[in-house]
Structure formats: structure tokens, C-alpha cells
Amino acid sequence: MIVELGHFCLVLAFAIACVQMVVPLVGAARNWRGWMALGDPAATLQVLLLGYAFAALTWAFVTSDFSLRLVTLNSHTAKPMLYKVTGVWGNHEGSMLLWCLIIALYGAMVAWFGGNLPPRLRARVLAVQGSVGAASLAFLIFTSNPFLRLEVPPFNGRDLNPLLQDPGLAFHPPFLYLGYVGLSLTFSFAVAALIEGRVDAAWGRWVRPWTLLAWVCLTIGIALGSWWAYYELGWGGFWFWDPVENASFMPWLFAAALLHSAIVVEKREALKSWTILLAILAFGFSLIGAFIVRSGVLTSVHAFANDPERGLYLLIITGVFMGGALTLFAARAESLEAKGVFQPISREGALIANNVLLSVSAFVVFVGTIWPLVAEMVWDRKLSVGPPFFDAAFTPFMVALAAILPIGAALPWKRAVLKRSLGPFWGLLALSVALGSLIWAVQTGTSALAPVGAALASWVVLGAGADLWLRAGRGGLTQKLGRLSRLPRADWGKAVGHMGFGITVFGVSALTAWTHEDIRVAHIGDAWQVGRYEVTLNAVENVEGPNYLSTMARIRVVQGDRDLGTLTPEKRIYPVAGMPTTEAAIDNGVFRDVYVVIGDPQENGGWAVRTFIKPFANWIWAGCIVMSLGGLLSLTDRRFRVAAGARKAPKGVPAE
Amino acid sequence: MRWLAVLLVLMAEPVSAVEPDEILQDPALEERARELSKELRCPVCRNESIDESSASIAKDIRVLLRERLVAGDTDEQAVQFLVDRYGEFVLFSPPAQGANLILYFAAPVLLVLSGATAAVYLRRRAKPSPAEPLSEAEKARVAELLKE
Numbered sequence: 001m002i003v004e005l006g007h008f009c010l011v012l013a014f015a016i017a018c019v020q021m022v023v024p025l026v027g028a029a030r031n032w033r034g035w036m037a038l039g040d041p042a043a044t045l046q047v048l049l050l051g052y053a054f055a056a057l058t059w060a061f062v063t064s065d066f067s068l069r070l071v072t073l074n075s076h077t078a079k080p081m082l083y084k085v086t087g088v089w090g091n092h093e094g095s096m097l098l099w100c101l102i103i104a105l106y107g108a109m110v111a112w113f114g115g116n117l118p119p120r121l122r123a124r125v126l127a128v129q130g131s132v133g134a135a136s137l138a139f140l141i142f143t144s145n146p147f148l149r150l151e152v153p154p155f156n157g158r159d160l161n162p163l164l165q166d167p168g169l170a171f172h173p174p175f176l177y178l179g180y181v182g183l184s185l186t187f188s189f190a191v192a193a194l195i196e197g198r199v200d201a202a203w204g205r206w207v208r209p210w211t212l213l214a215w216v217c218l219t220i221g222i223a224l225g226s227w228w229a230y231y232e233l234g235w236g237g238f239w240f241w242d243p244v245e246n247a248s249f250m251p252w253l254f255a256a257a258l259l260h261s262a263i264v265v266e267k268r269e270a271l272k273s274w275t276i277l278l279a280i281l282a283f284g285f286s287l288i289g290a291f292i293v294r295s296g297v298l299t300s301v302h303a304f305a306n307d308p309e310r311g312l313y314l315l316i317i318t319g320v321f322m323g324g325a326l327t328l329f330a331a332r333a334e335s336l337e338a339k340g341v342f343q344p345i346s347r348e349g350a351l352i353a354n355n356v357l358l359s360v361s362a363f364v365v366f367v368g369t370i371w372p373l374v375a376e377m378v379w380d381r382k383l384s385v386g387p388p389f390f391d392a393a394f395t396p397f398m399v400a401l402a403a404i405l406p407i408g409a410a411l412p413w414k415r416a417v418l419k420r421s422l423g424p425f426w427g428l429l430a431l432s433v434a435l436g437s438l439i440w441a442v443q444t445g446t447s448a449l450a451p452v453g454a455a456l457a458s459w460v461v462l463g464a465g466a467d468l469w470l471r472a473g474r475g476g477l478t479q480k481l482g483r484l485s486r487l488p489r490a491d492w493g494k495a496v497g498h499m500g501f502g503i504t505v506f507g508v509s510a511l512t513a514w515t516h517e518d519i520r521v522a523h524i525g526d527a528w529q530v531g532r533y534e535v536t537l538n539a540v541e542n543v544e545g546p547n548y549l550s551t552m553a554r555i556r557v558v559q560g561d562r563d564l565g566t567l568t569p570e571k572r573i574y575p576v577a578g579m580p581t582t583e584a585a586i587d588n589g590v591f592r593d594v595y596v597v598i599g600d601p602q603e604n605g606g607w608a609v610r611t612f613i614k615p616f617a618n619w620i621w622a623g624c625i626v627m628s629l630g631g632l633l634s635l636t637d638r639r640f641r642v643a644a645g646a647r648k649a650p651k652g653v654p655a656e
Numbered sequence: 657m658r659w660l661a662v663l664l665v666l667m668a669e670p671v672s673a674v675e676p677d678e679i680l681q682d683p684a685l686e687e688r689a690r691e692l693s694k695e696l697r698c699p700v701c702r703n704e705s706i707d708e709s710s711a712s713i714a715k716d717i718r719v720l721l722r723e724r725l726v727a728g729d730t731d732e733q734a735v736q737f738l739v740d741r742y743g744e745f746v747l748f749s750p751p752a753q754g755a756n757l758i759l760y761f762a763a764p765v766l767l768v769l770s771g772a773t774a775a776v777y778l779r780r781r782a783k784p785s786p787a788e789p790l791s792e793a794e795k796a797r798v799a800e801l802l803k804e
Binding site for chain 2: 233235237240241242243270338340341342343344348349352353356359360363364367368371375378379381382383384385386387388389392393396397519520521599600602608
């Protein structure tokens with residue numbers, strides 16, 4: 001009954017989405033207030049219905065209702081409760097339902113918190129959001145319905161893919177979707193503005209928090225995925241330039257560009273048409289990403305949802321939304337005239353440079369990602385584009401971005417004198433170059449990666465700190481600190497976000513350049529030296545888990561006279577799914593991870609053991625966390641809160 | 657969504673990339689082999705290099721590559737030997753000839769084009785556009801706003 005009702009709610013939500021798509025739009029065009037106002041209750045109702053549908057599906061998973069096809073294929077009674085819940089979105093159908101729910105949630109948030117939006121714009125935003133929701137729900141219901149029943153339910157399920165039974169990955173998809181789908185809202189704002197034919201500073205202010213929220217979620221989602229890849233796949237890589245990874249990375253790059261260009265719209269009323277275009281592209285690439293992941297066109301032999309019907313449908317959705325929005329853009333972009341006047345050397349100029357670098361790098365990733373497909377279709381050549389290409393093609397953009405960041409962020413608006421703005425930064429630049437040179441001199445080998453990465457990272461982090469410090473003005477320390485604490489949260493967010501970027505840059509270059517590896521056959525009781533660590537294989541035992549069998553090694557790691565304890569890398573076999581996984585054991589540290597993997601038993605006795613020393617690995621994800629914190633800080637800025645809660649705020653704002 | 661990428665690869669084989677018995681005695685040769693392996697794709701895997709892959713064909717190619725290096729091949733000869741047998745699919749960086757030049761020139765060309773566009777835009781923005789008188793529609797909107 002609960003499940004049937006969920007199915008019913010899902011279909012009803014589709015009907016509501018269709019209404020939400022049409023009625024407010026007509027109302028806005030004809031200036032019928034009642035019709036316009038229908039958007040709000042429709043959005044609320046839609047999220048409630050989908051919320052129930054999602055809860056019903058979760059219920060089915062939690063109670064192991066194997067009469068549902070989806071539950072049978074992706075669950076098992078012996079599976080731990082956490083993974084019964086997360087198994088809801090660990091498959092194509094369930095994840096699509098989550099996607100639809102989040103679309104509706106964002107729409108409802110506009111209805112709930114968008115009180116200060118002009119009614120006409122709000123109606124149009126909700127209508128466009130409704131159309132995105134309706135298209136996704138149609139896709140869900142007609143090609144991948146999660147509520148299909150089995151005629152003869154089996155006694156038990158086939159278990160969730162063991163790789164997904166992991167805390168890091170359990171929450172990776174929801175964050176990613178909050179990010180992707182958050183961009184659907186900025187898309188809706190962009191299309192609504194195009195229909196209105198007006199983009200002004202207020203529009204920039206409304207759009208920016210949503211972009212920021214989407215970008216923060218996307219950052220967390222990508223970081224979780226990368227962290228998972230690091231500890232789960234057994235060789236400690238963190239980024240593989242895989243098509244599915246690129247599918248999430250391209251929207252992230254566009255969202256980052258959009259975040260910055262929307263500032264120019266808000267503060268200076270320039271870059272309007274470009275910002276609209278970015279908003280369309282950011283969501284467009286989310287859709288392209290969904291197509292890449294779910295159609296299986298770019299996955300050679302293996303695929304997740306290798307179903308031509310689904311792929312075709314997604315391609316049509318992508319084409320209609322991108323094509324429609326871009327046509328509208330072409331027709332209306334002329335009317336979005338810029339107002340602000342500025343010199344090339346200015347904050348505006350720097351933000352344009354940021355946008356050029358971010359969006360070109362995103363296009364480069366795109367070209368690399370689809371190139372194998374193009375080559376196969378046009379020239380019938382089967383080829384691969386992989387990490388060596390992407391590393392070479394993408395890295396220069398990030399280097400350039402990091403190099404201009406501190407200066408660009410400190411330039412004044414409208415017109416800057418480069419010499420004066422550079423003044424306080426010479427010391428930091430010298431310091432960073434000195435740090436890079438020192439590393440160059442100390443390290444073995446001639447790789448420029450680590451020195452350059454460290455110099456850039458320190459330049460970005462110190463520059464972001466200096467920017468804040470300069471904002472504090474002149475005077476004594478207490479005065480400065482007082483002013484610092486009163487700076488707008490957005491300024492703090494900016495500095496923290498940039499620092500996070502610097503930290504990630506350092507982590508990536510240090511880990512890539514300095515990883516130390518040891519592969520060997522070890523017998524029980526063997527001890528060997530890896531770098532400064534003495535590693536001993538004490539035992540290998542068989543252990544039984546809730547739904548898996550494990551071969552667990554006990555490996556002791558000692559550094560000098562410091563005992564780092566026993567690490568327990570595992571090889572697991574999930575009998576129901578018939579799949580092995582590796583569980584690396586990691587001794588996490590601020591400056592290095594000791595990363596141990598147990599391999600296969602060898603013919604002549606002994607075990608293959610891999611030991612890695614991974615310097616500064618955690619800095620990569622720490623940087624992502626810091627970046628997200630910066631975004632969140634910025635989100636709490638007063639002017640967004642004032643804008644969001646305008647109705648509640650008193651008319652005259654008292655002086656602080 | 658990484659899990660999609662590696663999911664089925666791991667289904668087939670126990671997990672282990674380079675195995676101890678493959679490692680060459682000569683550290684310099686082994687180092688070369690490792691570097692080359694990272695640029696070669698495992699033919700049956702999703703986006704994994706033979707260095708990372710656990711598939712048996714990846715192991716075969718790793719061993720073959722090491723045999724060629726031991727036999728005295730240069731890096732190029734060894735890679736060409738593998739390309740002749742497994743096709744250009746195994747190269748993670750496709751050869752920079754013919755149509756692939758589009759791929760390699762995409763980054764610089766896009767950068768120059770967008771840089772030029774940005775420069776034109778910047779020059780235009782540097783000059784204030786003369787203020788235009790309000791259109792009728794705008795006047796009506798002003799009146800409407802003033803009334804509110």
C-alpha cells in the first residue's frame with residue numbers, strides 16, 4: 001500500500017509539474033495574478049508528493065520488499081541498514097528519483113524564500129523549473145520507473161554493488177545531484193530573465209546564492225568521489241579523467257565561472273549576456289553529464305544503464321533545453337545591454353580573465369571527453385584520450401588561474417593602477433618563489449611539478465590572506481582586527497574559498513610528485529623498510545563480515561621508535577553479488593598517509609603487499625572542504641539574508 | 657560517480673595492478689616500464705592504464721612491454737610494437753597527426769579566440785556609451801515603479 005501510494009504520488013507529481021510549467025508562464029505573459037500565483041503551491045505540492053514517493057521507495061528498501069524489481073536487483077536482507085538506505089540511490093532508477101526530488105526541492109525553495117522576487121519573475125522561474133522537473137519525471141516514469149513490481153518475488157535480493165557499500169560513496173550522489181540540479185535553478189533564472197528581456201543588479205544578487213549553493217554541493221560531491229577512489233580502488237589515485245568524472249567536473253568549472261561573472265552583474269551591471277550564457281551552459285553540461293553517465297555512449301564495453309531508449313530520451317532532453325535556451329539567448333542577448341564602464345586593468349578585467357580560463361578549460365575537458373566518440377563516428381578510428389592528455393592540456397589553465405588570482409582579487413573596480421595594486425604583493429611573490437626554489441633544490445629528481453605547485457599554492461594562500469589584511473585598512477592591530485571581524489562575510493568567504501583552492505593545488509602536486517611505492521612478496525613475519533617506515537606483515541586471517549568474507553592482513557608500521565599501530569588491509573568477497581573489493585588500510589597523517597594494500601597469495605607462499613607513502617594526500621580534500629566553507633561563509637552574507645528575508649526585515653536597517 | 661567507471665572491471669578479476677613477479681631486476685628498466693605503462697590503456701577496461709589494471713590482458717601487456725625493453729627496444733619502439741598488435745586504442749595520448757590535431761589544437765585555439773573576444777569586449781567597455789533617452793516603454797515602467 002505504501003509503495004503503491006508512492007507510485008501514485010510520482011505520477012501525480014508529474015501532472016503537477018506540467019501545470020507548474022504552463023500556468024504561471026501564461027499568467028506572467030497575460031499579467032493574470034491568480035495564474036502567476038499558482039506556481040508557489042504547485043512547487044510546494046510537487047516536492048511533498050515526490051518526498052513521499054522517495055520515502056516510500058526508501059521504505060521498500062529498508063523493509064526489503066522484494067516484490068519491487070528495483071529492491072530485488074539492488075538489495076539483500078543481510079546488508080547493513082545504512083546501505084539499505086543509501087541503496088535507494090545506488091542505482092539508475094532510484095538516483096533519477098532523487099534527481100527529480102531535488103529539482104522539485106529547489107523549485108519549492110524559490111516558492112518559500114523568494115518572497116522578494118518580483119511576482120512575474122518568480123512565476124517564470126517556477127515555470128521553467130517546472131519544465132525541467134516535468135521532463136525529468138517523464139524520463140523517470142516512462143523509461144525507468146522505480147516502482148515496477150515483480151510477478152513472483154524472490155526470497156532474497158541480489159545485493160547492492162559492494163563498491164557502493166561504503167560511507168564515502170553513500171553520500172557522494174546526493175551532494176552531486178544537489179550541485180547539478182542546483183544549476184537547473186540558475187538555468188531557470190537565466191531563461192526567465194531572457195523571457196523578461198531584463199537583467200539587472202538585483203537579478204545578479206538573486207542568482208548568486210543559488211549558484212554558490214550548487215557549487216558548494218558539487219565541490220563536496222566531487223571531493224567525496226575522489227576521496228573514495230583514493231582509499232577504495234587500491235592504488236591511491238584520486239582523479240582519473242574518466243568520462244563520468246569529467247561529466248561532474250565540467251559543470252563545476254562552469255559553475256565556478258558563473259559564480260565570478262555574476263559578481264560583475266551584481267556590482268557593475270556588465271557581463272550580463274555572458275553570465276546568462278554561462279548559466280545555460282552550466283546546466284547544459286549537467287545534462288550532458290547525465291547523458292554521458294546514463295546512456296553508456298562513452299563507456300566502450302561496459303555501462304551502467306546501457307539502454308538506447310534512455311540515451312535517446314536524455315539526448316532529446318538535453319537538445320531541447322540547450323537548444324531552446326540558446327535560441328532564446330540568440331534572440332534576446334542584444335537587449336541585455338551592459339551599463340558599467342571599466343578599464344581592462346580592473347577587477348572586472350581580472351574576473352573576465354578568470355572566466356576565460358575556467359570556461360576554456362571546461363571546453364578542453366569536453367573536447368577530450370568526447371573525442372573518442374567523434375573519432376569513432378567520423379573516421380571510424382578507435383582511440384583513447386586519457387590522463388596524459390588531460391594533465392598536459394588542463395594543468396596550464398590552472399597554473400595561469402593560480403598565478404593571476406591574488407592580484408586579480410585585490411584589484412579595485414573600474415580602473416586599477418597595476419603598480420600600486422602590486423605593491424603589497426611583491427614580498428609574498430618573492431616568498432613563494434623562494435619556497436618553490438627551496439623545494440626544487442631539496443627534492444631528488446628534476447620534476448618541476450612539486451616546486452611549481454608549492455610556489456603557486458603559497459602565492460594563492462598568502463595572497464588571499466594579504467587581501468583580507470589590506471581590507472582591514474590602516475591603524476593599530478586592535479583596530480585592524482576589529483575591522484577584519486566586521487568585514488562582510490562575502491569577503492571572508494572569498495578569501496577562504498581562494499585559500500582552499502591553493503591548498504588543493506598543493507595537495508595535488510605534492511601527492512603526484514612525491515608518492516613513494518613499494519611492491520613485494522612478503523611472508524608472515526617479514527619486515528621491510530619503506531622510506532622512513534618499517535613495515536611488518538604479522539598475520540593474514542580470514543574474517544567474516546555481515547554480508548562478505550574477508551582476508552585481512554595485520555601489518556605493523558613503525559617509524560623510528562614511534563609505533564604507528566597495526567593496519568588491517570582487506571580483500572573482501574561479497575558472495576551474493578559475486579564481487580571482490582579491496583579495502584586499503586591507511587594511517588592518515590597531516591603530512592603523509594601510509595597506505596597499505598594486501599594482494600594475492602603467491603604460488604611459492606607469501607602475499608603480494610603494496611605499501612605507499614603518500615605525502616600531503618589529505619590536503620587535496622582538506623582544500624575542497626575549505627573551498628566549500630568559503631562558499632558557505634559567503635552564503636551567510638548579510639546582503640543575501642536581507643535579500644532572502646526582505647519581508648521579515650524591518651524597513652530601516654539600524655546602523656551597526 | 658567513480659564507481660560506475662570501475663565497477664565491472666573489478667568484477668572479473670582479483671584486484672592487483674603491477675605484481676611482484678613482474679618487476680624487473682634492473683631498477684632503471686623497471687622505472688621506464690612503469691612510466692610507459694601509465695600511458696598505455698588496458699584494452700578491456702574502462703579508462704584504466706595497464707599500470708593500474710587488474711585484468712589479465714593488462715598483465716600480459718605489462719610483461720610484453722618489459723620483454724621488449726629487456727630486448728633493448730627504445731621507448732618508442734616498445735610502444736609501437738604494442739600499438740601494432742593492439743591498435744592505437746591502447747594509447748592514452750592519441751598520436752598527434754591528422755584529425756587528432758584538432759584535439760591538440762583545441763586548447764590553444766579556444767584560448768586565443770576567447771582571449772581576443774574578451775579583449776574586444778574590454779576595449780568597448782572602456783569607453784562610456786552615450787546615454788540614450790528613455791524609450792516609451794521604459795518611461796511607462798518608470799511611471800509604474802514610481803506609483804508603487
